[in-house]
Amino acid sequence: MSRELSAFPNWPSLKVCKEDGWCRVHGEHDTHLRLQIAEVIRFLLGLLCVVGWLYWIGGELGGAGFVLIPATAFLIYPKSPLILCLTFFPKETDIVMERDSITLNGKTYGIAPHVDVQFRAGAKYLDERKEQRVRRIGRNGMLTPMTLHKVGYRKVEMIYGGNVIQVAVISDEDKAGHFAYVLQEAWNLSRTFEFPEEEKNVRHDILE
Numbered sequence: 001m002s003r004e005l006s007a008f009p010n011w012p013s014l015k016v017c018k019e020d021g022w023c024r025v026h027g028e029h030d031t032h033l034r035l036q037i038a039e040v041i042r043f044l045l046g047l048l049c050v051v052g053w054l055y056w057i058g059g060e061l062g063g064a065g066f067v068l069i070p071a072t073a074f075l076i077y078p079k080s081p082l083i084l085c086l087t088f089f090p091k092e093t094d095i096v097m098e099r100d101s102i103t104l105n106g107k108t109y110g111i112a113p114h115v116d117v118q119f120r121a122g123a124k125y126l127d128e129r130k131e132q133r134v135r136r137i138g139r140n141g142m143l144t145p146m147t148l149h150k151v152g153y154r155k156v157e158m159i160y161g162g163n164v165i166q167v168a169v170i171s172d173e174d175k176a177g178h179f180a181y182v183l184q185e186a187w188n189l190s191r192t193f194e195f196p197e198e199e200k201n202v203r204h205d206i207l208e
Contacts, residue, residue, distance in 0.1 A: 009178040012093070014186055021193040023097045023186040027179060028090040030082060031169045032125055032153045038085040046075050078146050093168040095183060097190040102158070104167060109160055118159040119183040121176035125153035125169050156180050 008014060012027030030038075049072050056065030074080055096103040100111050111117070126134065134150045135143070154176035156167040167183070170176035 008182060008185070011175070012179055012182055014182050016186075016189055018193065021099050021190075023190050025095045025097075025179075025182050025186050026092070027168075028086070028092050029168065029175070030085045030171055031091045032150065033169075034085050034089060034091060035081055035150065037089070038081040041084055042075055042081045045071070049075060078144060082146070082149065091168070093179075095167065095186070097186050099190060099193045102160075102187075104158070104165070109165075115161045116159070117161075117187055119156065119167070119180045119187065120159065121154055121156045121170070121180035122173060123155045123157065124151075125155055126151060156183070158183075 012025050015024045015026075016022075049068055052061065052065065052068045053072075055061050056068060061068075074083075077083075094105055098111075102109045102111060102117065124131070131151050135147060137147075149171060152172040153169050154173050156170055156176050156179045158165045158167050168176075168179060170179055
């Protein structure tokens with residue numbers, strides 16, 4: 001499907017195959033948990049750099065020690081945990097919609113005529129207590145870009161009949177809204193797919 005035909009955001013991706021009757025929404029992104037893991041990795045790498053500097057100052061690394069300069073500069077950069085997360089272990093959220101099912105990250109939900117499906121975004125991922133704790137950890141109480149990033153995570157959810165199912169945790173309200181919008185459009189497209197001819201015949205026999 002040509003993106004010029006509609007106002008889809010650049011992310012997440014949407015692929016449509018009308019011949020086989022499916023829509024696929026796919027996006028890579030960071031999550032709050034994975035960012036926390038990246039921060040631990042950054043801390044450990046920082047310790048290695050400190051040890052490396054001590055050895056270099058002691059004259060034991062020679063010219064190889066010059067690699068510590070860009071490595072240290074990268075680790076000092078406030079958004080280095082986010083870069084580590086997105087580069088080495090981003091979360092892949094994958095949703096495939098067919099005429100009679102939705103598969104969310106490998107888990108399939110059957111679709112029946114009486115089951116209504118909607119997608120929404122906006123609910124905060126962190127509760128008030130956790131958000132305040134993140135804000136206090138920030139530098140001298142200042143709202144740094146990384147602090148704002150951490151408290152900005154939003155849930156993308158699927159309303160499946162009477163159930164609310166979490167689809168993804170996205171880093172800010174706009175991106176979460178983009179994801180929910182594309183999911184809703186994919187759902188609307190999947191409702192236009194016709195059942196295969198042999199499936200139509202089976203359904204007709206059942207009705208008779």
